[in-house]
Amino acid sequence: MRAETLARLQAERAAKRPVALLTRLSDGAQHLFPADQVPGPLAEAALAALDADAAGNLNLEGEAWFIHPYNPPLRLLVIGAAHITQALAPMAPALGFAVTVIDPRRAFATEERLPGVTLIDAWPDDAMAELAPDTRTAVVTLTHDPKLDDPALDIALRSGAFYIGALGSRRTHAKRVARLTELGHGAEAIARIHAPVGLDIRAVTAAEIALSIMAEIVACRRGASLGAVRAQPAMAAKVSA
Amino acid sequence: MTEDILAIAGAWRDAGEQVAIATVVETWGSSPRPAGSQLAVTMSGKLAGSVSGGCIEGAVADAAKGAMNSGAPALLDFGISDERAWEVGLSCGGKLKVFVEPLA
Numbered sequence: 001m002r003a004e005t006l007a008r009l010q011a012e013r014a015a016k017r018p019v020a021l022l023t024r025l026s027d028g029a030q031h032l033f034p035a036d037q038v039p040g041p042l043a044e045a046a047l048a049a050l051d052a053d054a055a056g057n058l059n060l061e062g063e064a065w066f067i068h069p070y071n072p073p074l075r076l077l078v079i080g081a082a083h084i085t086q087a088l089a090p091m092a093p094a095l096g097f098a099v100t101v102i103d104p105r106r107a108f109a110t111e112e113r114l115p116g117v118t119l120i121d122a123w124p125d126d127a128m129a130e131l132a133p134d135t136r137t138a139v140v141t142l143t144h145d146p147k148l149d150d151p152a153l154d155i156a157l158r159s160g161a162f163y164i165g166a167l168g169s170r171r172t173h174a175k176r177v178a179r180l181t182e183l184g185h186g187a188e189a190i191a192r193i194h195a196p197v198g199l200d201i202r203a204v205t206a207a208e209i210a211l212s213i214m215a216e217i218v219a220c221r222r223g224a225s226l227g228a229v230r231a232q233p234a235m236a237a238k239v240s241a
Numbered sequence: 242m243t244e245d246i247l248a249i250a251g252a253w254r255d256a257g258e259q260v261a262i263a264t265v266v267e268t269w270g271s272s273p274r275p276a277g278s279q280l281a282v283t284m285s286g287k288l289a290g291s292v293s294g295g296c297i298e299g300a301v302a303d304a305a306k307g308a309m310n311s312g313a314p315a316l317l318d319f320g321i322s323d324e325r326a327w328e329v330g331l332s333c334g335g336k337l338k339v340f341v342e343p344l345a
Contacts (some may be wrong), residue, residue: 001262001340006251025266028314028342055277057267066266068277171243 005030011072013034013101016072019050020046025064027164042067073098078215079124079152081108081145084167088140089117095214097138102127102152125151138163138217140197144172150179157189164219165213246290250281250344259284260344261305265292265337269320272335284309292339293319304341314342 005021009032012019020033022042031038033046042065046060048138049069056067071115076086085101095146109119111209120127123146133139139156140163141149148167156164157180164177173195198212199219219226225239246262254260263280265272273294280290280298282305292301298321308315320336 001343002343003251003254006247006344010247010251023264023266023340025314025316026342027338055266055275057276066264066276068264163270 001028001030003031013070013072018050019070020050020070021068022046023066023068023069032157071138073090073132073233074132074221075100075131077102077128077131077137077139077152079103079141079149080167081105081110081114081119082144082167083105083206084142084209084213086113087206088124088131088142088213089114091210091214095218097217100131103143104148107226110219114137121152124148125155127153128155134171135160135162137161138165138220140165140167140213140217142197144168146176146179147204150176150183153180153193154183157185157192163194163217164192165194165216168195169199170196188229194220197225244290246279248340249289253281253283253287254344256303258287259309260340261309261342263292263301263305263339263341266316266340267338268335269337270335272337274337280305293337295339297339301339302339304339305343308341309343312343312345314340315338 009019009021021039022031022033023124033043038059041058041060045056045067049067050071051152055071058065058067074097076092076099078088078099078101081101087180087207089099089101100120102124103107104121104122105166106121106124109121133156139152139161141152143149144167151162153166166173168176177190194216198209199216201208201212205208205214250260250262261282263282265278266320268276269276276291278292280288280292280301283304284306288298288302291298299326301317303317304317317339319339
């Protein structure tokens with residue numbers, strides 16, 4: 001690898017842009033995708049590898065190519081430094097997620113309660129706009145307080161976040177759906193929200209709820225049917241009636 | 242979070258070391274590390290990362306030194322069908338290909 005190629009690759013990664021390194025195995029010739037112009041089949045293979053987050057091989061005109069995707073890190077943005085957050089924060093990094101906790105209530109968002117976690121004590125709408133959730137981001141609201149949860153959900157629904165979860169009972173969620181509808185979100189967009197949050201494993205303790213949330217996030221990321229978007233048109237209709 | 246082998250390789254090169262990067266490019270069967278796993282090697286003998294459970298690192302490091310000397314990359318095959326690989330002990334029964342390239 002040329003030092004210049006390594007520098008370009010590392011710069012793309014530092015800027016948190018998805019990038020794929022394409023290597024011709026016969027002679028080590030390399031391209032970066034999408035920065036460099038590459039033949040169509042290579043570009044398609046690069047996109048597929050980035051999408052699957054898995055390295056791949058391609059035979060192009062008798063030459064073997066290695067397709068190595070470098071995706072930005074997975075992120076978990078948690079709104080609310082709650083009890084469940086304390087259980088969630090140590091679990092997520094082991095599953096490959098960098099955790100950021102947003103809570104303007106400084107009594108909650110403390111290093112003591114969440115050691116080693118990135119804490120942001122700004123209002124969720126400001127913090128979320130700054131963090132700009134992308135397709136490698138999961139967003140979970142855990143405050144129980146619409147003043148904090150709703151602005152975060154508002155921004156999450158306008159983003160490409162691959163997972164959006166909101167703590168609260170079905171009843172709480174029905175009211176939330178009504179408020180988000182007033183903010184201009186359609187039923188289809190609101191159906192992206194997983195609520196009640198987490199897989200139904202009959203979780204009781206904070207750690208069990210955290211486990212159910214992480215399991216649902218993994219299911220979504222891996223495309224398991226368990227993590228499929230929940231359509232809740234009936235509930236939305238009931239609230240708006 | 243896993244360590245960034247490319248960053249380590251770059252830092253070693255910046256410090257004046259001769260460096261090669263080995264990358265698993267294809268696996269079959271029960272190979273311990275997936276495609277994309279990397280090992281950085283210096284001529285002075287430093288190692289970072291891994292391309293297997295430890296069974297072929299020595300052979301890969303030798304090939305990496307060869308690549309640093311020649312300046313040319315190499316594609317290495319390891320597997321139970323390969324007698325040399327059996328010698329270096331790919332006991333998991335897997336097969337893999339490793340691409341070794343000097344960082345120039």
